[in-house]
Amino acid sequence: MELVALAVLMAAVTYPSRAVPLILPGFDRLPPIVDEYLRLIGPGILASLAAVNVLVITDASGDRRFHLGPELLAVLVCVAVVAWRRSLLPGLVCAVVLVAAARWLGAA
Amino acid sequence: MPDVAAVRRRLISDGIGIGVSAGAFALVYGLAARQAGLSPIEGLAMSAIAFAGAAQFAAIGLLVQGVPWLGIIVLTALLNARHLLYSASLAPWFTGRSRRERAAASYILTDEAFALALPAFRALGRYDRQTYLIAGMFVFVPWVSATMLGMLFGELLPDPTTLGLDIVFPAAMAGLAVALVVDRRAATAAVVGVVVGVVVALAVGPSVGILAGGLAGPAVALMVRETPAQVSAAEAAQTGSAGLP
16 A cells, blocks of 8 residues: 555656646736747647657667657558548557558568 | 537547557556556556556556665656646636636646647637546546556456557657647647657657657747738737637
8 A cells, every 4th residue: 555655746746747837827828929839839749759759769778779660650641641531530540550560560 | 610519529539549548558557567566556546646657657667676766756757747848838728717627627637638638729719628628538537447457457458569559649649739730830840849859869868858849849930930821810819809829
């Protein structure tokens, strides 16, 4: 049961990063340039998150390396399908099928 | 402007894949937690209270290696620092909402909830409580329930990576970014976010890279000149004739 306390401590350091800008007074009445910066965070961080996930691999010893594989192709296919169909689900299905097939064939 | 029902239908359609992915990895997390010696209550507490995805996997690995709690807590804070950007980016949409509602909304703010909610708010032109709740629950419910299943039955299930399910998270993040790339500045933010994110991730580490990409992309994008149509839209917004934050 003692690890419940660790879970609480992990929550205690996670929650402020989720809450502070939302709760802080005045954060919803910012100068236009700051508003514009915040609008651009969405595409910036989501693209960064996706790219780091598929292009950077960290091995068991903590070493990082650049990785080009079918995962990148799968993400690009997903983006193309989403742009075409305006729906995420078909894009995800295509990405999963592509990666699963590549791994089954030994390409990843 | 789309109606709320249409936006929620789209959100649910987009959320299905994300929910499946979250559930699959929570199964793995549950199994890993059990193998690391956590009781079902401890494993579940991590998912329901900390609700911290990658940080939970890292915590399990560090616990097994005997790393002190302080190290785990510091790593958790670093891994989750990117939520500051999500929270700041969503803040303008919460104008007029009570502090209690904002505090509750913060609890379910994750990568996926942000990625699902922001395009929905943009489509609606405003914040909608139920829409946000649906976005948050698409991760919270499968994450917590599948953690318990993983702790109880995880050894019976195949590894999600062999089924290609590990691609769902990055593909979903990239796919949901598509809806946010509405002009040259947003496209620049995305491209610079990718380049800076990957370079810094290779040099320093993935968490710092993601954060750096999320900070640098918009900063560089602000230097891109707006088109005349965008300038007009911004002026209209400042005079109150447009409702988008």
